[in-house]
Amino acid sequence: MDVVKDVLEKSAKEADKYKSVEVNKLIDIDVGALLAIDSNPLDSKALRSSPNDYLLKLTRDNVQLMYNQIWELPTERIEEAIVVKLPKPKYSLPRAKPVPKPRSLTKWEQFAKAKGIVKKKRTKLTWDDQLKKWIPLYGFKRAAAQKEKDWVLEVPQNANPMEDQFAKKVEAKSERVAKNELQRLHNIAKAKHVKIPRFGLTNPDVSSAKELQAAVTVAKSSTASLGKFQEKLPKEKEARGVGAITPGATRKRKLPPVSGSDEKTQNLNIVETVLNKRPKIDMEKAVARHMNDEQLQRSEEKKGERPKRLRKSHGSSTGGGGRKKPKNSNRPRKVLYSLELRVYFYLFI
Amino acid sequence: MKRLSEERTKILFEKLAKYIGPNVKLLIERPDGIYCFREQKDRVYYISEKILKLAENVPPTQLICAGTCFGKFTKTNKFRLHITALNYLAPYAQSKIWLKPSAEQQFLYGNHVSKSGLGRISENTEKYQGVLVYNMADLPLGFGVAARSTADCKHADPLASVCFHQADIGEYIRSEEDLL
Numbered sequence: 001m002d003v004v005k006d007v008l009e010k011s012a013k014e015a016d017k018y019k020s021v022e023v024n025k026l027i028d029i030d031v032g033a034l035l036a037i038d039s040n041p042l043d044s045k046a047l048r049s050s051p052n053d054y055l056l057k058l059t060r061d062n063v064q065l066m067y068n069q070i071w072e073l074p075t076e077r078i079e080e081a082i083v084v085k086l087p088k089p090k091y092s093l094p095r096a097k098p099v100p101k102p103r104s105l106t107k108w109e110q111f112a113k114a115k116g117i118v119k120k121k122r123t124k125l126t127w128d129d130q131l132k133k134w135i136p137l138y139g140f141k142r143a144a145a146q147k148e149k150d151w152v153l154e155v156p157q158n159a160n161p162m163e164d165q166f167a168k169k170v171e172a173k174s175e176r177v178a179k180n181e182l183q184r185l186h187n188i189a190k191a192k193h194v195k196i197p198r199f200g201l202t203n204p205d206v207s208s209a210k211e212l213q214a215a216v217t218v219a220k221s222s223t224a225s226l227g228k229f230q231e232k233l234p235k236e237k238e239a240r241g242v243g244a245i246t247p248g249a250t251r252k253r254k255l256p257p258v259s260g261s262d263e264k265t266q267n268l269n270i271v272e273t274v275l276n277k278r279p280k281i282d283m284e285k286a287v288a289r290h291m292n293d294e295q296l297q298r299s300e301e302k303k304g305e306r307p308k309r310l311r312k313s314h315g316s317s318t319g320g321g322g323r324k325k326p327k328n329s330n331r332p333r334k335v336l337y338s339l340e341l342r343v344y345f346y347l348f349i
Numbered sequence: 350m351k352r353l354s355e356e357r358t359k360i361l362f363e364k365l366a367k368y369i370g371p372n373v374k375l376l377i378e379r380p381d382g383i384y385c386f387r388e389q390k391d392r393v394y395y396i397s398e399k400i401l402k403l404a405e406n407v408p409p410t411q412l413i414c415a416g417t418c419f420g421k422f423t424k425t426n427k428f429r430l431h432i433t434a435l436n437y438l439a440p441y442a443q444s445k446i447w448l449k450p451s452a453e454q455q456f457l458y459g460n461h462v463s464k465s466g467l468g469r470i471s472e473n474t475e476k477y478q479g480v481l482v483y484n485m486a487d488l489p490l491g492f493g494v495a496a497r498s499t500a501d502c503k504h505a506d507p508l509a510s511v512c513f514h515q516a517d518i519g520e521y522i523r524s525e526e527d528l529l
Contacts, residue, residue, distance in 0.1 A: 240426060260383040260398040267358065267377045267385070274362045275371050285475055288498035292473070295500060 021068065023061045029069050032089030036066045106187040214239040221246050350387040350394065350404060350415060357422060361386065361393060364420075364428045365438070368479035368492060372441035389414060392421045392529075393428070395437060414529055431528060432491060432516040435481075439489040442481035444474040446495075446512050453484050456491065457519035462512040464505045474499045480512055491517030 028037040038058070046054045073084045105113065112119075125134040128145070135145045153165040189196050207215075217239040221227035226248030243249045258266070353361065365373045376395070377384065383398040389412065396404070396416025404415035417437065420430040430438075448456055452466020468485050476498045482490045493512040502511050520528060 260385065263352070263385055264377055264383055267362075268374065270355065270358050271362050271366075271373050271377065274359060274366055275373070284498075288476060288500050289473075292498075292500040295503075 019060070019064075021064065023064050023068075025061060025065060027062060027065060029066050030089055030091040031066070031069050031073070032087045033091050033093075034066070034086070035089075035091055036062050038062050104191040107183070107190070210239070213237070214242045214245075217242055218246050221248055350389050350396075350401065350409065350412065353386050353388050353393065357388070357393075357426070357428075358386065360422075360426065360428050361419070364430065364479075368430075368438050368443065368481065369441040370443045372443070375441060376437065386419070387416065388422075391423075393419045395419050395434075418529060430492065430516060432518055432520045433528060435489055435491065435516070435518065438492065439481055443471075444478055444480045444495065445469075445471045445483055446474075446480050446493075447483050447485055447487075448490065450485060453490065456482060456514065457517050459514055459517065459519065459523065461496070461510040461514045462493065463507065464502065464509050464511050465507040467502065467511050470499055470502055470511070472499055476501070479515075482512065482517070489518075491515070491519075 025038075025040070028039065029035070030037075042058075043054065070084055070086075073086070076083045076085070111117075122137060124137050124139075126137065127133075128135045128149070130149060131145065133145075136142045150166075150169070153169070155161055155163075155165060159165075186196065188194075220230045223230065362373055365376070369376075381397075384395060385398060385401065387394045387396055387401065389409070392414070394414060394416035400415060404412065407415075417433055418431050419434040419437070420428055422428055446462065446467065447469040448462060449466050449468045452462060452468075455466060456462055462482065471480075474480060474495050476495060478495050479492060480495050481492050484490055491514070493515045496510050496513050497505055505511065
């Protein structure tokens with residue numbers, strides 16, 4: 001029995017070296033997640049006097065409590081190691097990352113949502129009256145069935161009879177596929193906020209004059225020297241509001257500060273160019289001038305004649321009476337011929 | 350207040366030249382100091398350099414206007430003259446129209462000038478030329494565009510319009526808020 005006593009004493013001595021396994025405390029323990037949450041208030045006095053010791057002691061007690069619980073679970077011995085199978089964790093940890101945003105809608109989905117269009121479920125197989133058999137909507141045997149159906153194609157009324165309608169159909173199909181692919185890529189780019197490079201006009205047949213002008217302006221500046229040496233047509237106007245898509249165009253044009261006198265000379269130069277514009281041969285102007293000259297001439301002639309005639313009739317157009325009318329009706333023709341001559345004269349000068 | 354771009358300066362001078370012809374130069378070359386054109390919110394202001402230098406102390410976002418508003422650039426980059434420019438244009442006018450007292454009110458209410466209201470017209474006025482409109486007492490009333498040349502006016506019937514209305518001093522009351 002001494003041996004037993006010895007052993008017991010020895011073990012009791014050894015146990016005295018270690019701290020007690022028993023801790024009387026209530027804390028939340030989730031064994032599955034190996035998590036202990038101590039919601040008891042801290043002893044502020046002890047924390048302030050010796051924070052390290054206090055925290056160490058507190059942590060040891062709490063860890064001890066958790067280990068006590070772990071030891072209560074059924075244990076196994078696998079290859080000299082004692083193993084515990086942990087239950088499922090109860091505590092749900094918050095996400096480390098934000099919740100993923102929902103996928104942004106494609107352009108069609110957006111449109112369908114706005115219009116309230118709901119996708120209808122269609123069966124994969126449909127009965128074809130022409131072929132007298134079930135045809136799949138897509139996939140295996142679809143193309144073969146379509147080929148069988150289109151063994152002959154009608155030539156539309158105003159179409160060129162020599163045109164290959166089959167080739168046309170194939171091309172239209174490939175065009176549709178390409179368009180769909182492009183739209184798919186556009187949707188991806190839109191969802192990822194990627195800027196797509198511009199490539200001129202997608203459809204020159206239906207683009208407006210404004211779009212065409214914008215395209216011309218952008219294309220002109222798309223040279224190695226940013227369009228500096230591109231020639232201009234006489235009445236060409238630059239598209240406005242295309243600074244963002246024009247290479248080399250700065251967002252805001254700022255004129256360099258100049259002194260008042262410099263600005264004045266610049267302005268005067270512009271005025272000179274405005275005023276020195278070569279006057280066009282304006283038909284109407286020429287007609288007006290010519291008519292004016294003729295009238296003046298006639299009135300002067302009249303003045304010359306006047307002393308012989310009645311003095312009371314004043315120089316308004318109503319003064320003449322019936323006799324003058326035939327003269328009047330002839331005049332425009334005369335004027336025009338002479339005018340033409342005059343215009344030619346101007347041209348030759 | 351920013352400087353007008355070269356393109357806009359050209360558009361402005363072309364418009365002014367329609368009314369006052371080569372006298373545009375006199376607006377720039379003045380004996381009483383340097384005057385210049387400045388742009389603020391698409392509106393063009395005619396301002397002496399002295400006042401401009403003072404006005405530059407005000408931040409452009411807070412500045413409503415400085416100088417005399419000559420008109421504004423439309424969204425299509427055309428220039429529209431405002432009635433506020435009248436005082437500067439009237440002394441240099443190339444072609445003028447004088448209104449009979451009976452037609453004065455009609456014009457000041459924004460109507461075109463018909464032949465019956467025409468008192469006098471300066472000689473050699475061309476069709477579609479800019480004209481300054483005066484009353485018989487030589488008070489400038491506004492400006493417009495000649496619908497007919499001087500010679501044509503003589504033959505026009507009394508109800509035909511002779512001058513298309515563009516701006517008149519009645520606008521100071523009628524469209525007070527959007528003049529500036």
